[in-house]
Amino acid sequence: xxxxxxxxxxxxxxxxxxxxxxxxxxxxxxxxxxxxxxxxxxxxxxxxxxxxxxxxxxxxxxxxxxxxxxxxxxxxxxxxxxxxxxxxxxxxxxxxxxxxxxxxxxxxxxxxxxxxxxxxxxxxxxxxxxxxxxxxxxxxxxxxxxxxxxxxxxxxxxxxxxxxxxxxxxxxxxxxxxxxxxxxxxxxxxxxxxxxxxxxxxxxxxxxxxxxxxxxxxxxxxxxxxxxxxxx
Amino acid sequence: xxxxxxxxxxxxxxxxxxxxxxxxxxxxxxxxxxxxxxxxxxxxxxxxxxxxxxxxxxxxxxxxxxxxxxxxxxxxxxxxxxxxxxxxxxxxxxxxxxxxxxxxxxxxxxxxxxxxxxxxxxxxxxxxxxxxxxxxxxxxxxxxxxxxxxxxxxxxxxxxxxxxxxxxxxxxxxxxxxxxxxxxxxxxxxxxxxxxxxxxxxxxxxxxxxxxxxxxxxxxxxxxxx
Amino acid sequence: xxxxxxxxxxxxxxxxxxxxxxxxxxxxxxxxxxxxxxxxxxxxxxxxxxxxxxxxxxxxxxxxxxxxxxxxxxxxxxxxxxxxxxxxxxxxxxxxxxxxxxxxxxxxxxxxxxxxxxxxxxxxxxxxxxxxxxxxxxxxxxxxxxxxxxxxxxxxxxxxxxxxxxxxxxxxxxxxxxxxxxxxxxxxxxxxxxxxxxxxxxxxxxxxxxxxxxxxxxxxxxxx
Numbered sequence: 294x295x296x297x298x299x300x301x302x303x304x305x306x307x308x309x310x311x312x313x314x315x316x317x318x319x320x321x322x323x324x325x326x327x328x329x330x331x332x333x334x335x336x337x338x339x340x341x342x343x344x345x346x347x348x349x350x351x352x353x354x355x356x357x358x359x360x361x362x363x364x365x366x367x368x369x370x371x372x373x374x375x376x377x378x379x380x381x382x383x384x385x386x387x388x389x390x391x392x393x394x395x396x397x398x399x400x401x402x403x404x405x406x407x408x409x410x411x412x413x414x415x416x417x418x419x420x421x422x423x424x425x426x427x428x429x430x431x432x433x434x435x436x437x438x439x440x441x442x443x444x445x446x447x448x449x450x451x452x453x454x455x456x457x458x459x460x461x462x463x464x465x466x467x468x469x470x471x472x473x474x475x476x477x478x479x480x481x482x483x484x485x486x487x488x489x490x491x492x493x494x495x496x497x498x499x500x501x502x503x504x505x506x507x508x509x510x511x512x513x514x515x516x517x518x519x520x521x522x523x524x525x
Numbered sequence: 526x527x528x529x530x531x532x533x534x535x536x537x538x539x540x541x542x543x544x545x546x547x548x549x550x551x552x553x554x555x556x557x558x559x560x561x562x563x564x565x566x567x568x569x570x571x572x573x574x575x576x577x578x579x580x581x582x583x584x585x586x587x588x589x590x591x592x593x594x595x596x597x598x599x600x601x602x603x604x605x606x607x608x609x610x611x612x613x614x615x616x617x618x619x620x621x622x623x624x625x626x627x628x629x630x631x632x633x634x635x636x637x638x639x640x641x642x643x644x645x646x647x648x649x650x651x652x653x654x655x656x657x658x659x660x661x662x663x664x665x666x667x668x669x670x671x672x673x674x675x676x677x678x679x680x681x682x683x684x685x686x687x688x689x690x691x692x693x694x695x696x697x698x699x700x701x702x703x704x705x706x707x708x709x710x711x712x713x714x715x716x717x718x719x720x721x722x723x724x725x726x727x728x729x730x731x732x733x734x735x736x737x738x739x740x741x742x743x744x745x746x747x748x749x750x751x
Numbered sequence: 752x753x754x755x756x757x758x759x760x761x762x763x764x765x766x767x768x769x770x771x772x773x774x775x776x777x778x779x780x781x782x783x784x785x786x787x788x789x790x791x792x793x794x795x796x797x798x799x800x801x802x803x804x805x806x807x808x809x810x811x812x813x814x815x816x817x818x819x820x821x822x823x824x825x826x827x828x829x830x831x832x833x834x835x836x837x838x839x840x841x842x843x844x845x846x847x848x849x850x851x852x853x854x855x856x857x858x859x860x861x862x863x864x865x866x867x868x869x870x871x872x873x874x875x876x877x878x879x880x881x882x883x884x885x886x887x888x889x890x891x892x893x894x895x896x897x898x899x900x901x902x903x904x905x906x907x908x909x910x911x912x913x914x915x916x917x918x919x920x921x922x923x924x925x926x927x928x929x930x931x932x933x934x935x936x937x938x939x940x941x942x943x944x945x946x947x948x949x950x951x952x953x954x955x956x957x958x959x960x961x962x963x964x965x966x967x968x969x970x971x972x973x974x975x
Contacts, residue, residue, distance in 0.1 A: 307821065307886030309968035323531045332974055344751050345612055346887075349819060361750065366615040375606025394614040396526040421544070436610065483608040498974055557825050673899075680892045680967055684882040685797075694879060697871045736902060744895050747816055 294352075296321040296444055296475035297342060304337055304499075311337045312348070313499045319357075319475050319492065321443075322432040324466075326486040327479040328505065328518065329496035336374075338496065340449045340479065343371045355444055367395060370442030372450050376433035380422035384413050384432050387421060388439055392504035393510035395440035411461055424433060427455035434462050438469075447478035449495050451485050463489070483515030528623075528711050531616035535624025540631060542601065549597040552566040557590035561647055562731075574684065580711030584703050586640060588670060592692050595674030598629050599682035608682075608749075614670045618746035621625040626675040633667050654716040660711060666706030667731045673698050676741040679748050696738075705730040757950050762947035771939045778933065786866065789852040790844050792937055797841035797946040798866075802904070804834025805873070809901040813892035824890035824923060827897060829955035831873055835947050840872045860880060865903075872900040886966065 297319040304312040312334050319325045327335050341348050344360030358365045358445040385404050392400025408414045411431040421429060430453065437445070445466075451459055451492060466489050480486035487493065487507055495518050496502040503522035511517050526534075542551055564582055568574060575582075602608035610619055645652045652659070674695050681690045696703075705726040712723050717728055771792075781788035807830040814823035845863065850856050857863065879896055883889035 305887065306970065307963050307969075309970040341668060344750070345609060346817075361618070363615045366613060371609065373606055373609050375604075375609065377606050377610035379538075379542055379607060380604060381545040382538075386541070390534065390538050391614065392609075394526070394531065395617055424584065466701050469715065473681065667930065676899075677896075680879070680896060681882075683888070684879075686882060690879065690882055694875045694896065697868050697875060698903060700868045701903070737899070740902065743899065744816075747891060748895055751887060 294321055294357075295319065296323075296356060298354045299338070299483075300340065300352045300354075302338075302341060302348045302353060302377070303473075304334075304346070306342055307343075308516040309409055311363065311499050312341070315351070315496075315499070317494055317504060321475055321476055322470075323481040324470055324490045324494055325478070325492045325494055327477060327494050327496060328481075328483065328486070329479075329502075330523075331423035333496040334367060335496055336448055337499075339371075339446050339479055340373075341447055343369060343446050346520065356393065356408070367440065368443050370437040370445045370498040372433060372437045372445075372447045374448060376429050376436075377518055378388075378425040378429070378436055379380055382421050384408060384419045384424070384428075385417040388435060391436055391439055392426060397440060397523045401427065405437055407439050411435040412457070412466070417487050426453075427474050430454050430458040431461055434458065434465065438465060443474050445474060445476045447476065447480060451480065451482045459485070484512075493518055497523060526616065528617065529605070531620035532624040532627065534617075535611070535621055536631075537625040539598070539601070539625055540629035542626070543597075543632060544715070547567035549594045553593040553632070553636045554639055557636055557648045558587050558592055558643065560586045560589055561640065561644055565647065570648045573710075575650050576715045577711065579644075579650060579714040580709070581595065581609075581642060581647075583641070583710055583714075584666065584707045586644075587633070587637050587667070587700065588696065589673065589692075590636055592669050592695065594629055594632045594636070595695070596626050596688055596691055597677050598675055598678040600687065603682065612749050618749045619742040620700055621749070622675065622715060622741060622745040626671050627741060629671040629675050630667060634664070635710070637663060637667060643715075646735070650714065651716075652714045654661070655713040655718055656671070659710065659713040660720055662706060662709045662727070662730070665727075665734055666702060668729065668734050669699060669702035669706070670695075670705050672734065672738050672741055676745060677744065702730055702733045704732070753953075755888060755954050761950045764943045765952065767939055767946075771936055771943065772937040773924060775936050775940075778936070784852055787848060790848045792940050794841060794844040794848065795937060796941040797837045797844060798946050799941055800948045801834045801837040801841055801869075801947070803951070804837060805831045805869070805901060805904050807952075808834060808873075808897055811896035812901075815890055815894045819887075821886070821890060822960070824894070825956050825959035825963070826952075827894060828877075828959055829952045831876055831897070832955055833951045835870065835877070836951070837944075837948065838866070838873070842866060842870060871898075872903055886963065901956045932961045 296318075297320045299315050299317040302312055302315045303310055315334075315338060317338075327338065328413045329335050337346075340346055342353055342355070342360060344366065347361070347442075353360050355365045356368060360366075360369075378384075379390075385401075385408065388404035388407055389400045393404045397403045405414065405417070408417050413431055413435065413436055414427060416424070416428065421432065424432070426503065437447075450462060454462065463485070469476060470489070476489070478486060478490075492506065493503070493507045493511060494501055503518060560727065564586075568578065586738070588639075599608070602611065612618070641652060677691055677694050681687045681694070684690060708726045709719065709723060711731070712719065767891050773791050775789055778789070808827050811823045811827035814820070815827060846856050846952075847856065876893060876896055878887055880893050880923065883892060
């Protein structure tokens with residue numbers, strides 16, 4: 294079964310199609326790396342899948358349901374360009390807040406659990422605005438994993454992270470894969486991403502230029518997909 | 526999670542974040558003080574004239590100072606793309622809107638309740654003769670201000686000149702509600718209860734609140750997701 | 752084909768206006784208000800057209816939110832702009848009449864005030880559009896605002912019943928002393944204004960669509 298199915302999706306900015314007839318599937322338990330140049334439509338596509346914007350044409354289904362369906366949103370974890378936590382609240386308050394919004398049975402316990410897993414338990418009552426950049430990023434990761442989502446959508450997750458945050462995220466993503474969760478991530482860090490991925494999709498000017506399994510060849514030479522299917 | 530529970534969680538979040546920094550509420554109250562001061566130069570602050578002008582004066586103060594709170598409402602979500610996380614959470618856009626509107630209501634009401642005695646002292650007016658009805662009018666007028674201000678705060682959060690656009694869009698829509706609130710407040714501060722002549726204004730104010738609350742709750746999902 | 756229809760509409764409107772203005776000029780002066788009264792032949796159609804434009808803008812806005820088709824967005828902005836032009840002329844003609852009859856350019860009676868509020872509201876709509884870059888967001892937010900603004904429009908039309916006012920009672924609704932052959936001329940003027948409004952809206956609509964196409968081509972060029 295497809296965990297995520299993108300069926301003939303178009304997204305317009307005015308008359309300009311940012312996504313053109315995008316067709317993409319991710320099987321449950323698979324991990325898809327979304328690559329492509331800046332402006333190719335990676336972020337637009339991920340945001341449409343996450344339900345932040347509705348596609349102009351076509352359909353997106355997550356576990357067979359619309360992205361804006363309340364039940365669907367419980368299944369999805371998203372990391373975007375911003376950290377999406379509040380500077381004025383403490384790390385614990387932030388996670389407890391989202392735990393409540395996701396209707397977790399024990400938001401406080403879940404918050405503590407994820408603070409431990411991201412190595413932030415010592416500073417749990419520190420305000421986020423006092424955190425270093427790396428700590429903020431780890432908290433962002435904790436927020437996305439908090440409700441135990443079965444589909445993870447990550448928009449260039451490695452880009453702004455420091456070493457420790459990258460290590461934390463990689464461990465969490467490996468665990469997630471082992472637990473059979475579905476991952477879609479857009480990325481420029483090909484090597485990190487391809488190691489974690491079972492599939493690759495190349496977006497070029499809003500269209501899918503290549504979509505297929507990730508091979509040993511690609512991992513050995515991350516530029517290969519671009520060279521073969523890209524715009525050269 | 527239930528609709529009202531979700532709204533409550535959002536409201537508490539906004540209030541907690543605001544009370545940590547007190548940015549908006551302090552600015553709002555300080556601004557209210559400044560306008561109250563300036564009005565004392567605009568006319569001779571004697572008890573009789575002041576009572577006749579009180580409705581207009583107070584609601585201009587409230588609307589202007591309230592905008593500072595409303596401007597912050599969705600702007601608060603901007604710095605770390607927090608709005609994304611709220612939109613992604615499994616709560617309806619209407620609950621998110623209601624929570625934010627309620628938080629704004631509490632903050633604007635707080636500013637108003639502090640400003641009122643200050644107004645009474647500065648202008649030597651016994652404003653509390655009809656306290657119960659005055660508080661009701663205050664609440665209804667403030668809800669009109671917050672419901673329109675909150676939805677427009679969402680409309681203007683991403684655009685250039687946000688600070689100017691919000692009042693530009695908010696006040697004209699609010700004219701009927703402000704008119705009603707001004708008339709009622711003037712009567713009540715003067716010590717007259719709401720009678721058959723003024724009750725039309727009260728009905729209009731309630732109608733305004735109900736209509737625009739309904740439309741806002743209905744349209745907010747479109748504003749947030751597009 | 753569309754061009755020709757618009758052209759015909761425009762010519763017909765001008766023809767009617769030329770003939771009708773001539774006819775109105777020959778009508779006898781009203782007993783109390785004199786020649787100033789004749790401004791009503793322009794003032795009333797302006798407000799009718801403005802109200803109609805606001806309604807079209809509302810329907811187009813709702814249409815956009817439902818279908819996400821940018822044709823509706825273009826229709827909304829076109830009819831709002833034309834409606835705003837009519838509102839401006841309505842305010843100006845009303846003001847001239849007020850100067851002659853009441854002796855003042857402006858009075859803060861309920862209907863005038865609400866009309867001014869509507870004018871500011873729809874001007875705000877255009878300002879909001881100007882401030883938003885991204886076309887889909889611009890169209891969506893503008894449509895939402897248009898719906899909010901339209902809810903204020905019934906307050907304008909019915910405010911005369913809600914508030915005490917010094918504006919003259921509407922001549923046809925209260926069965927005033929408007930002679931039937933005068934009504935006739937008023938109707939012709941209304942038709943002419945309406946045709947004119949349609950022509951202007953259509954021209955503006957087409958310009959808006961061309962603008963959108965240019966924007967998308969520019970984006971396309973940047974993406975290359």
